[in-house]
Amino acid sequence: MTHAYPTKVLYIDLTKKSFYIAERPEIFARSLGGTGAAIKLLQETCPVGVAPCAPEAPIVFSVGPLTGLFPLASKTVAMFKSPLTGNLGESHAGGRAAQAIRMAGFGAIVITGASDLPVCVAIHGSKVYFRDATSLWGMRSLFTAGSIIRAAEPGAGVRSIMRIGRGGENLVSFGSVTTETYRHFGRLGLGAVFGSKKIKAVIVSGERSILVEDKKKYRDLYDHIFKAAVESPAMKKYHDLGTAGNVKTMQALGAVPTRNLREGRFEHADSLSGEALAKGYLGRRLACAHCPVACIHIAAVREPYENEPYFYKTTMVGYDWELIYALGTVLGIGDPEGMLLLIDAVEKAGLDAISTGVCLAWATEAMERGLISEKETNGLHLAWGDWRTYLTAVEHLVTLANDFYRTLARGSAYAASIYGGAEFALSFGGNEMPGYPAGPASYLGFLLGTRHSHLDNAGYSLDQTLLKEGKRLSAPHIVDELIKEEMWRQVLTSLCICLFARGIYTPEVVRETLAVAGYEFSDEDIRAIGREIYREKYAFKIAHGFNLDTLRPPDRIYDMPTANGPFDRAFIEEGLRYAKERITAIVS
Amino acid sequence: MKIKVVDSQRCVGCQLCMFACSRRNGIGGLSNSCIGVKSAGGMSKGFTVVVCRSCTNPPCARACPLDALEKRPEGGVRLRPERCIGCGACRAACILKAVFWNEETQKPLICVHCGTCVKYCPHGVLELEKTEVRS
Numbered sequence: 199m200t201h202a203y204p205t206k207v208l209y210i211d212l213t214k215k216s217f218y219i220a221e222r223p224e225i226f227a228r229s230l231g232g233t234g235a236a237i238k239l240l241q242e243t244c245p246v247g248v249a250p251c252a253p254e255a256p257i258v259f260s261v262g263p264l265t266g267l268f269p270l271a272s273k274t275v276a277m278f279k280s281p282l283t284g285n286l287g288e289s290h291a292g293g294r295a296a297q298a299i300r301m302a303g304f305g306a307i308v309i310t311g312a313s314d315l316p317v318c319v320a321i322h323g324s325k326v327y328f329r330d331a332t333s334l335w336g337m338r339s340l341f342t343a344g345s346i347i348r349a350a351e352p353g354a355g356v357r358s359i360m361r362i363g364r365g366g367e368n369l370v371s372f373g374s375v376t377t378e379t380y381r382h383f384g385r386l387g388l389g390a391v392f393g394s395k396k397i398k399a400v401i402v403s404g405e406r407s408i409l410v411e412d413k414k415k416y417r418d419l420y421d422h423i424f425k426a427a428v429e430s431p432a433m434k435k436y437h438d439l440g441t442a443g444n445v446k447t448m449q450a451l452g453a454v455p456t457r458n459l460r461e462g463r464f465e466h467a468d469s470l471s472g473e474a475l476a477k478g479y480l481g482r483r484l485a486c487a488h489c490p491v492a493c494i495h496i497a498a499v500r501e502p503y504e505n506e507p508y509f510y511k512t513t514m515v516g517y518d519w520e521l522i523y524a525l526g527t528v529l530g531i532g533d534p535e536g537m538l539l540l541i542d543a544v545e546k547a548g549l550d551a552i553s554t555g556v557c558l559a560w561a562t563e564a565m566e567r568g569l570i571s572e573k574e575t576n577g578l579h580l581a582w583g584d585w586r587t588y589l590t591a592v593e594h595l596v597t598l599a600n601d602f603y604r605t606l607a608r609g610s611a612y613a614a615s616i617y618g619g620a621e622f623a624l625s626f627g628g629n630e631m632p633g634y635p636a637g638p639a640s641y642l643g644f645l646l647g648t649r650h651s652h653l654d655n656a657g658y659s660l661d662q663t664l665l666k667e668g669k670r671l672s673a674p675h676i677v678d679e680l681i682k683e684e685m686w687r688q689v690l691t692s693l694c695i696c697l698f699a700r701g702i703y704t705p706e707v708v709r710e711t712l713a714v715a716g717y718e719f720s721d722e723d724i725r726a727i728g729r730e731i732y733r734e735k736y737a738f739k740i741a742h743g744f745n746l747d748t749l750r751p752p753d754r755i756y757d758m759p760t761a762n763g764p765f766d767r768a769f770i771e772e773g774l775r776y777a778k779e780r781i782t783a784i785v786s
Numbered sequence: 787m788k789i790k791v792v793d794s795q796r797c798v799g800c801q802l803c804m805f806a807c808s809r810r811n812g813i814g815g816l817s818n819s820c821i822g823v824k825s826a827g828g829m830s831k832g833f834t835v836v837v838c839r840s841c842t843n844p845p846c847a848r849a850c851p852l853d854a855l856e857k858r859p860e861g862g863v864r865l866r867p868e869r870c871i872g873c874g875a876c877r878a879a880c881i882l883k884a885v886f887w888n889e890e891t892q893k894p895l896i897c898v899h900c901g902t903c904v905k906y907c908p909h910g911v912l913e914l915e916k917t918e919v920r921s
Binding site for chain 2: 267294297348408413490491
């Protein structure tokens with residue numbers, strides 16, 4: 199039987215400015231692709247004890263067997279050692295990267311070494327070019343750098359440009375990588391790893407075909423998935439308002455992290471709601487390649503020039519719930535325009551929005567409590583809602599303006615270890631909190647997830663389900679549910695399916711799509727692959743310093759009531775103790 | 787029949803039309819697509835959809851040195867692959883850049899206006915228009 203899964207891995211050595219292509223069919227045959235392939239390649243190439251920004255530390259990009267074949271298989275998985283947490287860095291992005299990597303002929307790309315001067319690595323089909331990026335380094339706006347690269351490189355329409363801004367260049371631990379202007383490998387600091395290797399951008403393009411054996415089955419199954427995607431109410435929600443539609447849901451749940459999670463409801467939530475933003479600002483919707491949903495929402499912000507009458511500039515700003523949380527509610531910003539301009543500044547700087555917002559929220563509270571003063575903040579008086587001052591703070595942060603900002607650039611947990619205030623630094627295992635704190639399952643999920651996303655182990659949806667059913671579960675029971683779900687979702691992320699489409703890619707659909715791609719797997723075989731990937735990721739985390747014994751949530755979570763009723767420290771600690779037993783058994 | 791771009795402002799850049807075109811022959815990927823969607827100078831500016839306009843006096847056919855492109859009575863052309871040597875003259879002649887190229891076979895990709903792309907555009911960008919046969 200012919201198989202339609204990728205087999206080639208592109209290895210790039212930046213120190214030698216060389217590359218080679220290896221046939222690695224066994225990786226994709228056994229681990230599917232995406233998360234599964236990436237963890238295998240990371241284990242092979244990332245030595246224990248290596249510093250995240252050392253030349254030897256690898257960057258792995260991978261795609262899956264359904265990429266380019268079926269809709270909604272639109273994600274690229276990146277794995278690396280995280281400069282923020284020091285252990286497993288895993289970040290997924292949409293845009294066109296996945297299609298471009300597959301269409302260039304690869305299942306994965308592994309980059310090691312470091313360049314002596316800034317480079318753009320351009321991968322066009324099976325050829326790799328190293329372009330001098332000296333003139334792009336240090337450029338203030340990531341948008342400008344993007345448009346210059348667009349004009350200089352071929353492959354318009356079928357390419358991806360994964361680039362960093364000053365955040366990554368200056369090795370901010372939560373510097374991000376942007377692709378196609380509005381999608382990101384946002385979390386855990388891939389941008390800093392790019393920066394340490396002097397990679398300004400990785401450009402990928404290609405136009406291959408993928409041959410399948412059973413063409414009729416392929417077309418029928420495609421139509422089934424396509425129909426489900428365009429008719430599903432969940433997908434309509436993501437199309438109409440995007441994840442910004444969650445503002446109202448979260449407000450009703452009392453789960454809008456407000457002013458550094460001191461409150462769970464924000465008095466200005468209505469002005470930041472998906473409905474209000476769409477009405478007042480929505481300028482365009484975008485989709486990732488091969489996704490009919492188009493959940494990406496872009497606001498058009500029209501600003502007058504102060505000294506010139508009738509002259510305006512229009513800025514196009516991508517927004518979604520996580521940004522509304524991180525650069526809006528958690529900073530007490532209720533002015534939608536102010537929030538959008540702050541999002542724009544963070545975007546142009548190439549910083550992870552969530553970590554940036556949470557770090558600034560910690561700094562604001564630390565200032566209120568007198569742990570830091572204007573001496574530290576370079577003269578800024580940080581105050582809830584004052585987005586203009588936050589704009590300057592972002593600039594100080596990305597330029598590492600002084601010792602305080604250099605410290606803050608290593609994350610809120612590190613900053614709190616120097617200045618105090620760990621109890622209100624919203625950091626979980628060294629990573630700033632995602633915007634879905636709906637209850638104890640969410641928090642346990644943030645602590646125990648092998649990635650960073652609430653979507654990987656579904657703690658947030660478990661909290662919501664329990665709330666709906668009026669049920670409470672013991673902490674160990676929650677942990678069991680989280681681990682079970684995360685194991686299954688390793689299958690989805692190994693197929694690079696957007697987790698918004700998890701309801702469409704049921705185990706049965708997954709089995710059938712895999713059959714079209716040439717795999718003969720039973721449901722149990724597929725679940726076993728998920729369990730194995732989970733085990734490998736945890737083994738990597740533990741080998742690289744992740745410690746379940748020292749894992750603690752910030753005390754702040756115990757002060758904030760959640761919709762699922764009160765829970766205390768003993769509850770979370772019981773969950774963590776049980777998780778340690780289970781995870782130790784899984785890994786050993 | 788003729789593919790018509792009715793409102794490129796509605797295009798979200800999902801490229802489902804491109805994948806659909808490749809899939810006509812049951813092939814995945816993008817090497818076979820006769821329609822192209824690219825950003826109009828960055829994602830923030832929206833998209834340009836490029837597809838054959840089925841010209842009645844097609845420059846691509848006039849440029850072909852080997853008569854591999856046959857004029858269709860309703861406009862546009864049909865490729866006779868057995869005559870085509872992949873010289874690329876047709877591609878150079880099309881100002882719309884609507885003659886796409888298969889890098890794997892090194893031959894042009896010519897839209898036959900079958901309407902598959904229209905069927906898979908969920909956003910109302912494309913339409914299949916009836917054309918009269920012009921003599």
